[in-house]
Amino acid sequence: MTADTPPSLGNLALSRKEDFKTFADAPRRQQPELLSRAQLKALDPQTRAKYNRLRREWHANLGPIKTPQLTDLHEDLWDIVDSNLQDGDKAKGAVAVDAFPGLGKTTSVLAFLREFHRREIAEHGELTSQGHERWPVCRIGLTGNTGMKDLNRAMLEFFEHPGKSRGTTVQFGRRALDCMLSCEVRVLALDDLHFLKWGKTSGIEVSNHLKWIANELPVTLLMVGVGLADKGLFSEGEAARNSAGAEFEDEAMAQTGRRTTRLDMRPFRIKNESGRKEWRQMLLALEQRIVLADKYPGMLADDLSDDLYARSTGHIGSLMTLINRGCQRAVRGGSECLSRDLLKKVKNDEASERARLQLERALENGRLTSRPKPSPPA
Ligand SMILES: Nc1ncnc2c1ncn2[C@@H]1O[C@H](COP(=O)(O)OP(=O)(O)OP(=O)(O)O)[C@@H](O)[C@H]1O
Numbered sequence: 001m002t003a004d005t006p007p008s009l010g011n012l013a014l015s016r017k018e019d020f021k022t023f024a025d026a027p028r029r030q031q032p033e034l035l036s037r038a039q040l041k042a043l044d045p046q047t048r049a050k051y052n053r054l055r056r057e058w059h060a061n062l063g064p065i066k067t068p069q070l071t072d073l074h075e076d077l078w079d080i081v082d083s084n085l086q087d088g089d090k091a092k093g094a095v096a097v098d099a100f101p102g103l104g105k106t107t108s109v110l111a112f113l114r115e116f117h118r119r120e121i122a123e124h125g126e127l128t129s130q131g132h133e134r135w136p137v138c139r140i141g142l143t144g145n146t147g148m149k150d151l152n153r154a155m156l157e158f159f160e161h162p163g164k165s166r167g168t169t170v171q172f173g174r175r176a177l178d179c180m181l182s183c184e185v186r187v188l189a190l191d192d193l194h195f196l197k198w199g200k201t202s203g204i205e206v207s208n209h210l211k212w213i214a215n216e217l218p219v220t221l222l223m224v225g226v227g228l229a230d231k232g233l234f235s236e237g238e239a240a241r242n243s244a245g246a247e248f249e250d251e252a253m254a255q256t257g258r259r260t261t262r263l264d265m266r267p268f269r270i271k272n273e274s275g276r277k278e279w280r281q282m283l284l285a286l287e288q289r290i291v292l293a294d295k296y297p298g299m300l301a302d303d304l305s306d307d308l309y310a311r312s313t314g315h316i317g318s319l320m321t322l323i324n325r326g327c328q329r330a331v332r333g334g335s336e337c338l339s340r341d342l343l344k345k346v347k348n349d350e351a352s353e354r355a356r357l358q359l360e361r362a363l364e365n366g367r368l369t370s371r372p373k374p375s376p377p378a
């Protein structure tokens with residue numbers, strides 16, 4: 001790779017420090033130039049193939065777009081992380097981003113971690129005062145049915161620690177603690193925390209472990225997952241309602257609940273005018289990013305607003321899948337534009353498809369609309 005070729009971001013494992021750094025340091029992708037049909041036609045086959053490959057990559061990686069959901073989450077995260085600058089002997093507040101799948105939790109949290117990493121390195125330098133590498137962020141993506149030991153090992157794997165293959169849960173934990181202290185980690189992000197084993201007894205084990213992390217490590221714990229509240233992560237006060245025997249366990253959970261701020265992410269909603277305006281803003285922002293020769297102002301925001309809402313039910317994940325696949329088809333087939341007919345042929349995720357029919361009927365017979373009222377002329 002030459003000095004001026006940007007590193008490929010297609011094959012990164014963000015649960016390893018070097019890859020995380022590559023992700024954090026990478027410059028923003030350059031939007032390919034928008035060519036007209038005539039310009040496209042005039043390209044020789046090789047240049048056209050290259051241009052189309054650029055557009056494929058671009059459309060597959062649109063974003064992150066500054067949606068209101070992302071902006072709100074970032075504001076809250078900055079508040080919490082920056083207010084957590086107490087000395088190491090005080091336990092820090094933790095954060096849980098708890099929301100349904102496909103609402104942009106991972107994307108938004110990664111965008112925040114990227115900014116945080118860059119800010120810390122810019123302010124404090126690449127090395128700590130002891131001469132160790134500085135890693136402001138340790139980010140772990142959990143996989144199915146992870147136990148405590150696997151979680152501790154995953155932290156060691158992030159740092160490529162030589163002691164990651166042998167040891168007990170406690171030893172792994174201690175080594176992870178050492179790494180975090182010497183690298184001056186400030187945020188420990190655990191993505192897909194619902195993958196941890198949360199059985200009846202291991203729920204307590206999980207809670208205690210998270211408490212240990214919050215107490216012993218001078219980090220802000222940032223947990224991300226689906227249904228964390230249902231798993232009892234914040235279940236304060238449950239003890240009173242449960243049988244007396246469960247009281248001790250619930251107290252342990254309550255301690256985690258007390259220190260944890262829960263943040264939500266919501267889908268786009270069109271029930272009221274402000275929701276419809278947000279939806280329109282999102283579509284206008286997307287329009288700007290689409291690189292198709294025949295795109296026109298209002299292609300998404302006017303002509304496809306209802307269709308896109310019905311098919312995504314306001315979930316950003318499903319919306320982005322539709323737009324990405326639609327653009328790929330428009331480039332490949334040469335239609336160079338998104339239309340109702342083209343979108344009909346594009347497959348989307350199962351959950352959105354199930355919710356679609358009901359919404360489509362309401363939108364079609366005019367009971368519901370996704371478009372805000374046009375603003376009166378100035
Ligand atoms: N702000 C954004 N701008 C552009 N695309 C986004 C944005 N947020 C999310 N997406 C897209 O939506 C898809 C789903 O987002 P993401 O994986 O972050 O959701 P999630 O809430 O973490 O889901 P899960 O619970 O399944 O992990 C991704 O493909 C991502 O590219």
Ligand SMILES: [Mg+2]
Pocket residue numbers: 105106107191192
């Ligand atoms: Mg995710």
